[in-house]
Amino acid sequence: MVRTFVAIDLPQEIRERACESQEILAQSGGRLAIVDPANLHITLKFLGEVEPGRIGPVIEALQAVRAAPFEMTVGHPVCNPPQRPRVVWCDATDAGEGAALARQVDDLLAPLGFPRESRPFRPHVTLARVKEFHPSLIPQVACTPREPAGKFCVESIKLKKSTLTPRGSVYEDLVEVPL
Secondary structure, three states, X not given: OEEEEEEEEOOHHHHHHHHHXXXXXXXXXXXXXXXXXXXXXXXXXEEEEEOXXXXXXXXXXXXXXXXXXXXXXXXXXXXXXXXXXXXXXXXXXXXXXXXXXXXXXXXXXXHHOOOOOOOOOOOEEEEEEEEEOOOOHHHHHHHOOOOOOEEEEEOEEEEEEEEEEOOEEEEEEEEEEEO
16 A cells, blocks of 8 residues: 655745744654654645555546646744644645645545545645643744745645655655646
């Protein structure tokens, strides 16, 4: 089985800004699983464990994506949920193109047996997962830079393979689909 997801990659400048925030978060008293900066992305659709023989049809379906490149802004870190967070992330905003792209991916993959998303698409970049909460996390999040991490042009999406290891996930691009 191949653990896969469809994502928007981030440019290096935004990864570097996010890494600055991650260094501040790491100083909290909680136990956090900090996402490797090289792995920072925006998930459009998580497919989960996929049989190797189904990867080809997924790639073929994704090749049918039709969208124009668009601007997206990655914000500053916030806790989710705010009072007892399980995740620290940066929201991402655009003029609705990200949600339309996520719906299109859903529409293209549904005939292959991948269930449609039941929740509305909320673009975000996960910086850390909270393994053990400590109240010091909330002020640490408040100490991260308040200005947006940056704006970039989304020009492609990627089907990624995720291999879980004791040291965290290792991602491999299976296909890049230009917009």
